[in-house]
Amino acid sequence: MPRRFIIEAVMLAIYGEITAPAAPVEYIVPYPTIMELYEFQNSPEPLMSDPDDDLYVKSKINELIAYLEEPLNRKKLERALSIPWSKSPSILLGNSVSLTIVNALDNEQYGEFLDPIETVMVLSSLKDTTPILTDQPELISRIIEAEIPVQIFSIQDFHYAMEAGILDSEQT
Template identity: 50%
Template sequence: MRRRFVIEAVMIATYGHLLIPSRPIDYVVPYSSILELYDMRDGAEPVMDDPEDDAHVKGKIGELITFFEDPLNRKKIERSMQVPWRESSPLILNDRIHFTIVHAVDNAHYGEYFDPIETELLLTSSKLQIPLLSDQFEFQDKLLEARVPVQVYDIEDFEFAVEEGISITDTSQFGDS
């Protein structure tokens, strides 16, 4: 069974281990985070602190953009952009990794507490009832503080999330204490 996770596109380029999972994965990506890839690749601001790492990640961002711009993938993405919250057909990277692009729409559900990309990630996770992967501690803290009803895994816990994970029924035992 393929595990599904909501994730920002740049994290896939940044964390190489996400491309070699132990089980089949479907990364669900809000379309707006794909658009961010272009800004990161072409912008003067570094993505990583170390210049060598920055060049490597920008190269990976370029590869990911090329994948999304493939004519077949582009067609699947464009079809999903016709209706809010529509999911694309799977974009197949290899036998273990598929991408699903979602035409997420930021409806300011969480006000100004979360930025637009964060809001789209949260709403996608909530709407599709699938966990979110993040590397941003501040974002994870805000999720807990705001009691947003989504399951989030830190990127460092990726293998645990893939292999075991925590089901919704497991989390219900913790209650609202």
């Protein structure tokens, strides 16, 4: 059974190493983070401080958008959008990586601590009892401060999170 993580779609573009793990992994991606890809794609604001890195990441965002817009993947994605909190069938992203898109909705439950994207990440994690994988230390701090009962890993600890013995949704 693959390890499962809740992740923002943009992380798949920024951190290529998480798309080539040593063991199978399923990324559960809240749909609002897919929509955020289009905002990043069209934004004149840089995502990365280095211009070469920024061009590279934006090209990866374009590739991910194009992949998700392929007819079979688009059809899978659209199936998830018919009902709140429904999930798409798996979309393969390489030999050992699959994506499941969840039609997550922000209910503003954590509005004073988290922005809408962070809220759908946390709510997805709570609904699936699946850890969050993020590159945002501030988010980790706010989740701890708010005592939100989710498991969260820094993207720098990805290999650690993949190791046996880390609780996943089957064990929590």
